[in-house]
Amino acid sequence: MSQERLTNQDETVSSGENSADPTSEPLVDSAIEVPGKNATSTGRTILRAQSFDVYYDDVQALQDVNIEIPEKQVTAMIGPSGCGKSTFLRSINRMNDLVDAARIEGELLFRGKNVYDEDVDPVALRRKIGMVFQHPNPFPKSIFDNVAYGLRVQDMDVDEQQVVEESLKKAALWDEVKDQLDKSALDLSGGQQQRLCIARAIAVDPEVILMDEPASALDPIATSKIEDLIDDLAEDYTVVIVTHNMQQAARISDKTAVFLTGGELVEFDDTEKIFENPEHQRVEDYITGKFG
Numbered sequence: 001m002s003q004e005r006l007t008n009q010d011e012t013v014s015s016g017e018n019s020a021d022p023t024s025e026p027l028v029d030s031a032i033e034v035p036g037k038n039a040t041s042t043g044r045t046i047l048r049a050q051s052f053d054v055y056y057d058d059v060q061a062l063q064d065v066n067i068e069i070p071e072k073q074v075t076a077m078i079g080p081s082g083c084g085k086s087t088f089l090r091s092i093n094r095m096n097d098l099v100d101a102a103r104i105e106g107e108l109l110f111r112g113k114n115v116y117d118e119d120v121d122p123v124a125l126r127r128k129i130g131m132v133f134q135h136p137n138p139f140p141k142s143i144f145d146n147v148a149y150g151l152r153v154q155d156m157d158v159d160e161q162q163v164v165e166e167s168l169k170k171a172a173l174w175d176e177v178k179d180q181l182d183k184s185a186l187d188l189s190g191g192q193q194q195r196l197c198i199a200r201a202i203a204v205d206p207e208v209i210l211m212d213e214p215a216s217a218l219d220p221i222a223t224s225k226i227e228d229l230i231d232d233l234a235e236d237y238t239v240v241i242v243t244h245n246m247q248q249a250a251r252i253s254d255k256t257a258v259f260l261t262g263g264e265l266v267e268f269d270d271t272e273k274i275f276e277n278p279e280h281q282r283v284e285d286y287i288t289g290k291f292g
């Protein structure tokens with residue numbers, strides 16, 4: 001894995017108080033390589049929100065969120081519509097920067113580095129923290145060119161052929177498309193397109209993959225393939241997935257965060273605990289379908 005920086009080359013490194021965190025990696029020091037997919041999984045924290053708020057103009061979408069997301073596990077975000085799940089996910093790789101009305105307070109740390117620090121380059125950040133959306137969004141290009149897209153944009157010095165093949169294999173799509181890599185991605189089925197988007201996200205060698213309801217537009221068989229794939233991906237990557245399907249969260253995640261109306265993170269724990277014996281009555285009511 002090549003050396004990675006989140007910051008612009010010319011900027012000096014700010015040492016916030018969190019840089020003392022012994023579990024964090026000095027992401028902004030180009031001399032030190034960030035442990036990538038070959039590092040042993042320790043379940044240590046890779047993402048941490050501290051007193052994190054998001055507003056859209058005057059409307060508060062997330063309130064005082066505190067969470068520590070473990071590395072190389074699947075963390076699910078559940079909760080009723082409008083409770084801020086997508087907002088939180090988009091905050092992690094600064095996709096909310098693209099929304100003019102959005103404003104944040106508090107800190108969001110990736111390996112101990114606040115991603116909102118002035119010296120963080122959002123493009124470099126999004127390479128480390130990729131995203132897959134609800135509706136598959138392949139480019140009107142060939143299957144090969146879709147997966148190679150990020151490599152070319154980022155001008156990455158890699159063997160394209162090899163990375164495309166590996167990424168498609170990791171996304172459980174290779175066997176279905178290996179003889180038609182020149183074919184348009186738009187001719188694939190919805191489920192195949194979503195796995196292609198996952199391959200495209202993987203190709204640039206991220207550490208975290210954010211998924212916002214990645215299977216909600218797919219049929220049950222395609223959904224089940226995505227769920228199996230997510231389980232495999234957690235061997236190499238940290239997966240954070242928003243789902244409105246509680247059974248899906250229970251099936252595929254190690255940890256579950258329950259957001260409720262008002263943008264409050266009410267409970268975060270092992271998935272089994274959340275679904276079998278939650279601490280909060282409001283969470284139990286939501287899980288058992290009394291509201292939401």
Ligand SMILES: Nc1ncnc2c1ncn2[C@@H]1O[C@H](COP(=O)(O)OP(=O)(O)O)[C@@H](O)[C@H]1O
Nearest residue numbers: 056061080081082083084085086087088099101
């Ligand atoms: N781009 C935006 N501009 C203004 N308000 C937004 C925007 N995106 C989301 N919101 C508001 O923020 C709140 C949380 O939305 P969202 O994060 O999409 O929730 P969820 O994904 O849980 O359904 C909602 O009240 C929603 O209307």
Ligand SMILES: [Mg+2]
Nearest residue numbers: 085086087242
């Ligand atoms: Mg949403």
